[in-house]
Amino acid sequence: QVQLVESGGGLVQAGGSLRLSCAASGSIPGIHTMGWHRQAPGKQRELVARFRGGSTEYADSVKGRFTLSRDNAKNTMSLQMNILKPEDTAVYYCHYYTWYRGEYWGQGTQVTVSS
Secondary structure, rough: OOOEEEEEEEEEEOOOOEEEEEEOOOOOOOEEEEEEEOOOOOOOEEEEEEEEEEEOOOOOOOOOOEEEEEHHHHHHEEEEEEEHHHHOOOEEEEEEEOOOOOOEEEEOOOEEEOO
C-alpha cells in the first residue's frame, strides 16, 4: 500500500511563505487527480489545488498566491504558498485519486498563519 507523507507545515506570519511537500512511498498508477486539500477548524475539507488531466486547478481563494508543482520521477508534489493569510490556517492534506485503486490521503500537516 502506497503511503503519502507530507512535510513543510509550520507557523508563519501573515505575508510569509511556506512550501509543502508530499512524497509517495511508491509509484501510483492510473492517477486521475493529485493535489492538496485543507481543513480549518469547524469547517469542511476543501480543495486547494490539483492537477487534473493536463490542467492545474486552484481554489479562488489561493489563485495568484499558491503554486502547485510535481516531480513524477521522484513521486513528489509540492505546494508553494506565498502571501499567506490568517484564513489559510488549516491542516493541509496531500491527495491522489486514481482510476483503479480509489484515493490516497496523507496524514496532514498543520499550517498556522498569525496576523
